Amino acid sequence: MQYIICNFAAPDRAEMNFISNEDIRRAASMLAAAENVAIICHVHPDGDAMGSSLGLARYLTALGKRCGICLPSPAPRTLDFIFREGDCTTIDASLHREQADGCILGADLAVCLDLPCIRRADGLEEAFRQARCPKLLIDHHLNPAREDFDLVFSVQDISSTCELLYHILQALPSCGVECSGKAFPEPATDCLEALMTGMTTDSNNFANSTYPSTFEMASGCLSRGVDRDSIISHLQQEYREARFRLMGYFLSEKMRISDYGVAYAVLSAGELERFGTEEGETEGFVNIPLGIGAVKMSIFLREEGSVFRVSIRSKKGVSASRLAGESFNGGGHEQAAGGRLDIGPEIPDAAAAERYILEVTDRYFGK
Ligand code: 5GP
Ligand code: MN
Numbered sequence: 579m580q581y582i583i584c585n586f587a588a589p590d591r592a593e594m595n596f597i598s599n600e601d602i603r604r605a606a607s608m609l610a611a612a613e614n615v616a617i618i619c620h621v622h623p624d625g626d627a628m629g630s631s632l633g634l635a636r637y638l639t640a641l642g643k644r645c646g647i648c649l650p651s652p653a654p655r656t657l658d659f660i661f662r663e664g665d666c667t668t669i670d671a672s673l674h675r676e677q678a679d680g681c682i683l684g685a686d687l688a689v690c691l692d693l694p695c696i697r698r699a700d701g702l703e704e705a706f707r708q709a710r711c712p713k714l715l716i717d718h719h720l721n722p723a724r725e726d727f728d729l730v731f732s733v734q735d736i737s738s739t740c741e742l743l744y745h746i747l748q749a750l751p752s753c754g755v756e757c758s759g760k761a762f763p764e765p766a767t768d769c770l771e772a773l774m775t776g777m778t779t780d781s782n783n784f785a786n787s788t789y790p791s792t793f794e795m796a797s798g799c800l801s802r803g804v805d806r807d808s809i810i811s812h813l814q815q816e817y818r819e820a821r822f823r824l825m826g827y828f829l830s831e832k833m834r835i836s837d838y839g840v841a842y843a844v845l846s847a848g849e850l851e852r853f854g855t856e857e858g859e860t861e862g863f864v865n866i867p868l869g870i871g872a873v874k875m876s877i878f879l880r881e882e883g884s885v886f887r888v889s890i891r892s893k894k895g896v897s898a899s900r901l902a903g904e905s906f907n908g909g910g911h912e913q914a915a916g917g918r919l920d921i922g923p924e925i926p927d928a929a930a931a932e933r934y935i936l937e938v939t940d941r942y943f944g945k
Contacts, residue, residue: 596733597745599753604729605746606755606762608712612687614644616709620693621650621700622887624861625813628657629776630691630716630739635666636769637747641757646681650700654858659812660775662768671702679705686711692739694719694909696726716743719910720899734911737792740776744795767803774799775809782865783810786913817859824853828863834932838943839874841867842935846928847881864889875901875939879919879931886919886931905938 609615615638619627635645645666652670653660661668671678682688682705690696694717696703706713707726715727718739722732733742747769750762765773777795781788784796800806824845832843845860864878874896879886888906891914892898898915902908908917925931 596736597731597749599749601729601731602746602749602753603755605714605731606750606753606757608687608714608729609638609641609643609750609762610755610757612638612643612685612712614685614687615646616682616685616688616711617645617647618682618688618690618693618696618699618702618706619647619649620698622857623649623651623653623657624692624776625657625660625779626738626740626776627692628653628660629772629774629779630743631668632660632665633740633743633747633765633769633772633776634689634691634716636772637765639664639666640763640766640769646685648678648681648699648702650698650702652857654861655856656813656817656858656861659816660772671700675701678702682706682709685709687714688712689714689716690727691716691743692719693717694721694732695723716746718742721909735789737787737789737795738777738780740773740780741792741795744770744773744777744798745791748798764802770799770802770804771809774804774806775813778806778809778813782862783813787911818856820854820856821859824850824855824859825863825866827853828860829866833867835867835870835873836936836939838939839872840877840935840939840943841870841873841875842877842879842932842939844879844886844928844931844935845881850880864891868893874943877935877939879928879935881921881928884921886921886925886928888917888919890915890917901938901942905942 617631617635619631631647635647638645647668649670651672669678688709688711696706713727715730717732718736722730724730736742747765751764828843833841835841864876867873867876868891875892878889890898890902897912899910899912902910902915902917906917910916919925925934
């Protein structure tokens, strides 16, 4: 087990056992040399993907660099609050693919955030592979594709990409590398707000994946003016009524629990439409059944176009990522993973998807 040793008196913040001084200096040199930075995160961006992208963009924009955030698919409206006046251009590649490709191909630095491999950036993969600029990865998933990047920061024992980026930015000012003739600055409050937002969503507001370093980050953010109450209120108190109507239906009508303690539910496109559900409004549903003592794992599928999007959560000792990899064309973290199931002859509808879940989880737990 690896974690940052919190030492508030540490003269050199880069001296943490998961970030080497050498890597910080290399990152600093890459950032100092860049003028046009393309920031890329994963498809269906969540709070961590958006928070880390905006946090980095705000930090670099303050240094006079031009940034473009390329989203493989739109951010949910529930995260609209994260944007503010003066933020750099954010391009939704699902609508403006040429513009996003142009941003990546015209960049002199590409930074991927919150994805372990560029395949998770969907349609942006091609432009990324064509781009000849230096490439940096900052991520907290298993098995990063190191070969596709010039420099990789990959830590798993951490709450989020936002947290990892926070520790990197914290280490820059004292790393000895200068940017435009000056030491790198400390991250400003607007940058920290974005990072705090993503750390809060990925750790479920400190309910999981929370390490000593996570509290250190939270402490650093709060002491430098981040309004956590406001972030929590935006995240938890601004949903539409439709989300809670659907949540009631999900829990009372759809959730089943198998003999092996697997809670599962599949929402069809028709059901989602009936409740007027928007992207992001089922966020967190998959966590709720884990509150039941007898449940070891929770699986939630929602139909979207030609696939079922899959979310899996598990209690300690049960691997969600292994099941996601083995049976749902995906992966993720040990206790929080996801994937997809293609709709086709083998799994034509929600009922077939439910049967599939039972079959694969009975096998998973039965052996
Ligand atoms: P969520 O259930 O919140 O959509 O995803 C939980 C986690 O599972 C994400 O943080 C991500 O690590 C992982 N994940 C979700 N979808 C996929 C996918 O399609 N492929 C892979 N490899 N990982 C996924
Ligand atoms: Mn994340």
